Amino acid sequence: MDERLARTIEERTDELTALAADLIRFPTVNPPGDAYRPCAEFIAERLRKRSFGVEFIRAEGTPGDSDRYPRINVVARFDGRTRGSTVHFNSHIDVVEAGEGWSLDPFAGVMRDGRVYGRGACDMKGGLAASIIAAEAFMDVNPDFPGAIEISGTVDEESGGFGGVAYLAGKGYFSKPKVDHVIIPEPLNKDRICLGHRGVWWAEIETKGEMAHGSMPFLGDCAVRHMGAVIRAFEEELFPALDQKRTRMPVVPEGARRSTMNINAIHGGQTDDYSGLPSPNVPDSCRMVIDRRFLLEETLAEVKDEIVTVLDRLKESRKKFDYTIRDIMEVLPLMTERDAPVAAAVAAGIREVFGREPEYVISPGTYDQKHVTRIGHLHDCIAYGPGILDLAHRPDEWVGIADMVESAKVMAVGLDRLLRGRGR
Ligand SMILES: [Zn+2]
DSSP, X not given: OOHHHHHHHHHTHHHHHHXXXXXXXXXXXXXXXXXXXXXXXHHHHHHHHTTOEEEEEEOTTSTTOOSSSOOEEEXXXXXXXXXXXXXXXXXXXXXXXXXXXXXXXXXXOOEETTEEESTTIIIIIHHHHHHHHHHHHHHHHOTTOEXXXXXXXXXXXXXXXXXXXXXXXXXXXXXXXXXXXXXEOOSSOTTEEEEXXXXXXXXXXXXXXXXOBTTOGGGSBOHHHHHHHHHHHIIIIIHHXXXXXXXXSOBSSGGGSBOEEEEEEEEESSOSOOSSOOOOXXXXXXXXXXXXXXXXXXXXXXXXXXXXXXXXXXXXXXXXXXXXXXXEEEEOOEEOOTTSXXXXXXXXXXXXXXXXXXXXXXXXXXXXXXXXXXXXXXXXXXXXXXXOGGGTTSTTOEEEHHHHHHHHHHHHHHHIIIIIOTTO
């Protein structure tokens, strides 16, 4: 890669490390959506000093938004000297709760042994820091560059992105002509390009029963036993069938290169938050939340139909069996082409920095790319960033300092290709 650009980034290693640590120190835990405002203001302050124009956009009325926990997003933009295309780096600033099992303070931004530790270190404050340094270094080396660079810090990705990228996409922030190319620095490993993700169908299945005294269950009808029949049918018919379905999508890990379903929760009968003793009741309702992940080769209608077929068969074979299904969330699978401009530009970066071909992957779960594509109708979008995917959401999460530096270089080469067209 360009010698000056590489050196400029290397010289800022300490700055990049400190920036990642500073970002980790904002405990932007979601839910509930803590510290969004100060974190957004911190990013804005940093980029304003580099003459970015900054906007705060609160996603009013979206899930979780309140005066106590406002859904504050920040979008910064720097316009080059002449017109050209716009590259947007989008990072979510929210993190999941720390959980148990940490050997250090998850929000202290501890730097040790070439790593920065903390909740969100790899997912994805390390990626945000790398993209900021990449953009600043690129601007310093190429002060006359054409086009524009945008950097956003958005909220609620971990809970679906409705108060973050979905909201902004609905307002035109992720559409042409404002933006042409989007890079999402999620932790997919520094030499891999993530082209998209599998589809999701979340739904709640409820079995119905009839209440009666628990000492005479034969007078009622137990909804939990009906749900037991549903689980048995899933074990016998559905799970083996899902396991047989393979995809051409390069999903990682390998085990996710097929259809999967998680039984996310089951609730039947009385809640367990009573005080004293429970009263003896036959439950008249049992609810199950399913999390079905599907492939490009499947349609959402087929995915739903599979479940309905199992349940309808139970209705025929099992006395008094009745059920309802309620959709919770639907996301279609998506995959950006490898020769799309942003994928090609980042691939060039990986070749220049690491001297090898990138690995192309698909995420087993979804991320904000879905909103960019579906709501913003922008298809030139990938995820690329430092950090090891398997460390996300784990105790003692960390991001490697050398990894951040190298992926900042890849991002800078990507910028160079997309904005200056160098080497094309
Ligand atoms: Zn993430």
